[in-house]
Amino acid sequence: MPTNTPPGSAERADAARNRAKILATAERVVARRGVEALTMNAVARAAGVGVGTVYRRFGDQGGLVEAMMDRRESQLQRGMVDGPPPLGPGAPPADRIRAFLHAYADVLDTYGPLMAAAEATMPTPRRYRTGPYAVHHRHLATLIADARPDADAYYLADALLAPLAAGLFTHQRNHDGMSLDRIKAGLDDLVTGFGLSETGPPHR
Known part of the structure; x- marks a missing residue:
C-alpha cells in the first residue's frame, strides 16, 4: 500500500535521531569524565557511530559544543x-x-x-x-x-x-x-x- 512519506523524509528522521543521540552521549561524556574528555572521537565511540557522522552533524568540536x-x-x-x-x-x-x-x-x-x-x-x-x-x-x-x-x-x-x-x-x-x-x-x-x-x- 503506498505511503504519503515524502522522499528523503526517512533519511531526515534518521539524521535527527542521530543528532539527538550524539548530543545526549556528549552530555554523558561531560557528566562522567569532565569537559576535558569532550572530543569528537570520544563522543563517536561512546555513541557507537563513526567519527565522520559526528563531523557531518556538527561540523567540528565548536559546533558540537554550541549545540x-x-x-x-x-x-x-x-x-x-x-x-x-x-x-x-x-x-x-x-x-x-x-x-x-x-x-x-x-x-x-x-x-x-x-x-x-x-x-x-x-x-x-x-x-x-x-x-x-x-x-x-x-x-x-x-x-x-x-x-x-x-x-x-x-x-x-x-x-x-x-x-x-x-x-x-x-x-x-x-x-x-x-x-x-x-x-x-x-x-x-x-x-x-x-x-x-x-x-x-x-x-x-
Whole structure:
C-alpha cells in the first residue's frame, strides 16, 4: 500500500535521531569524565557511530559544543516558562529568582569551562544584549520589578547575573576552591541584600 512519506523524509528522521543521540552521549561524556574528555572521537565511540557522522552533524568540536549549550539553554528556558515552581510560574518572585540563579549555577558547574571559552570570543554588546543573556536578564528584571517595584530592576538584573559570568564562576570553582553550595549561598545573600527576599504573591 503506498505511503504519503515524502522522499528523503526517512533519511531526515534518521539524521535527527542521530543528532539527538550524539548530543545526549556528549552530555554523558561531560557528566562522567569532565569537559576535558569532550572530543569528537570520544563522543563517536561512546555513541557507537563513526567519527565522520559526528563531523557531518556538527561540523567540528565548536559546533558540537554550541549545540550542547543550545540544548541545555532550551531545557533551562522551558523550566522558566512552564516548569514546576519555584523555577517555573507559581512561586513568589524572590523564590523564583533564587531558583533561577541556582539552576544556572548548576549549568555552569558542568559546562563552565566551555562557556567561558565561548564568552571570551563574543563581542561585548552581543554577549550582554542578545541570546541567552538577554533572556535571563529580562526574566530576572521582571521578577525583581514584582518583588521590589521601587528598585532599578534593569540594573539589579545585571548585578545578579555578574557573579554567574562563566569565567569568574570557573575561576572560583577551580582556582579558589569554592564549593557549589558556597556560591549558591553567596547568590542567596545577594538576593537578600538587594531587598528581594520578602515573601510576595506567586508570580505567573
